[in-house]
Amino acid sequence: MAWAVLLVGALTWPLLAPGELAARDMLVLDQPALSAAALGFGDTAARNVPQDGVLALAGQVVPASWLVRVLIIGAAGLAAGAAAWLTRLLRARAGLAPSAPAAAAAMTVAVLNPFIVERLLQGHWSLVIAAWLLPGVAAASLAGRPLLAGLGVIGASLTPSGALLATLTAVAAARGRRHRVGALLVGLAASLPWLVPGVLAASTAPSASAAAFAPRAEAWVGTAGALLGLGGIWNAEAVPASRAAGFAVFGVLLFLVLATAWRRCPRPLLLLAVLGLGGATLTWLAPGLTGWAVEHVPGAGLVRDGQKLVMLAIPAYVALAGLMRREWLAATVLALAVLQVPDAPRELTVLRPATVAVDEELVAFAGGRDVFFPGRSGLATRADGLVIVDPATKAMSVVESGALVVDGRVVDPPSPRWVAAGEAWARRDLARLAELGVGVVVDGGTVVETGAAARPLPVPGLLLLAWWLALPWGLLAIAAARRRD
Known part of the structure; x- marks a missing residue:
């Protein structure tokens, strides 16, 4: 022990x-x-x-x-x-x-x-x-x-x-x-x-x-x-x-x-x-x-x-x-x-846990809407220089690139929606961004609303999460029923 x-x-x-x-x-x-x-x-x-x-x-x-x-x-x-x-x-x-x-x-x-x-x-x-x-x-x-x-x-x-x-x-x-x-x-x-x-x-x-x-x-x-x-x-x-x-x-x-x-x-x-x-x-x-x-x-x-x-x-x-x-x-x-x-x-x-910088005002402003950060890699750095996942991707709903470069080679290409959103933002096409489900664009100090509302959470995802959470209880219930039999 x-x-x-x-x-x-x-x-x-x-x-x-x-x-x-x-x-x-x-x-x-x-x-x-x-x-x-x-x-x-x-x-x-x-x-x-x-x-x-x-x-x-x-x-x-x-x-x-x-x-x-x-x-x-x-x-x-x-x-x-x-x-x-x-x-x-x-x-x-x-x-x-x-x-x-x-x-x-x-x-x-x-x-x-x-x-x-x-x-x-x-x-x-x-x-x-x-x-x-x-x-x-x-x-x-x-x-x-x-x-x-x-x-x-x-x-x-x-x-x-x-x-x-x-x-x-x-x-x-x-x-x-x-x-x-x-x-x-x-x-x-x-x-x-x-x-x-x-x-x-x-x-x-x-x-x-x-x-x-x-x-x-x-x-x-x-x-x-x-x-x-x-x-x-x-x-x-x-x-x-x-x-x-x-x-x-x-x-x-x-x-x-x-x-x-x-x-x-x-x-x-x-x-x-x-x-x-x-x-x-x-x-x-x-x-x-x-x-x-x-x-x-x-x-x-x-x-x-x-x-x-x-x-x-x-x-x-x-x-x-x-x-x-x-x-x-x-x-x-x-x-x-x-x-x-x-x-x-x-x-x-x-x-060792660290203080993670999250823009709480932006999180509140987004209000559940999808946020697009043009040119942002999805990575950030800790105070000591260690590369970490961008906290924004966990703090709010973000249009994620998912691109991964290892030793100068593209291992994972960026996601199609991220690419499309980048092209639309380059043209300042807010209507297209809204079609893509983007509610807010944050480009440096510029914050733009597209008019798109927050997208509802995917019902299949919620049901699957509920299923997983219920699994251990279901297993215990089956075991208990077998013992009674």
Whole structure:
């Protein structure tokens, strides 16, 4: 218990400062707007649903940034608890005595690994929550506890990638056909908030985006070694300094030590690890294949960031850590896990909440109408120079560009409505802007109303958000009814 508290505290302590969450891709205001984009029906792909809709609703009652902090810390604690549970479960099955060192090693691998640290530094907080929930989903599935596994899948489905990978974990580790079907149905139900708008938009991504988001090599171990250690995120700026100094080698050593227990590890978890590591490796070795998929297959853009697939290996790594026969081996696993990212507590200070500048007068003036900022990129900078998401895109309904340039290459082109609005504004064609649903144009110090009223929120988006919020209660009701029968 003490070790779990220390682990969780070491990673999450910066979040406890006052302010709002703003670090690279993480921008969580206390009161975000409930807009079409927050419901998955905005100008860009539905990558942030249902999380943005949930936060917009929650922000009406409590500060959404504090809710996210609770979710992050809670998920880290659940990862530690699930690692201990999985260790007890698998050691009993393998005929091994309970082992506190093995449990501590499993907790360390679950809570503190390069994937978690790098994704936190990139601001992918909901993906980190999903990764922390995977050991619990695996343990519940292996133990024949489909209700707990289903709740874990729903929690992971705050983000589309989390929904997909948690569902795969639950289905693979489920005991029996009935539980597998149930896990698949829960995963599908939890994915509807992003599946439906994705299908309606038939959204794809440019093939160049696959290469831009391919896994990245790390010092002394290359790309393959980085992936084996659960590292290798595409953005070198979101990597702890220790990894660039060669500490990634400890991740490869950790993999080799863990592999000594592979015969005792449940086969479904090993298969998931092979799928995750193999899939991530494929996106590195065959970017052309991945590029074709993301350009021609709707929804395949979910895996263009191929490194995230290593998430699937986390349950196996946790299980292997807990299955060490000798206490000295468990202690070695713990030490190697820490040595992979020894500077994580210091590096994660970048997550310290900040004061986020939002033009409250403009928010009130817009009154829910769509706002267009000509030439604005959708990015801003924090006081210390760190690039963050433009707070305006979360504080109001904004015509979003969605354009993304990596190393001088256009990875994602701007959205059609943003382009059309820019052309209309260049002609000062307010009637055309109104047709596009733009109510307010803010060009530097110039603020112009077009006469367009606020667009109603998309009913399908509201219904899908309500569906997702009701899912855990429906699952609990079904479980209660079965117990009565």
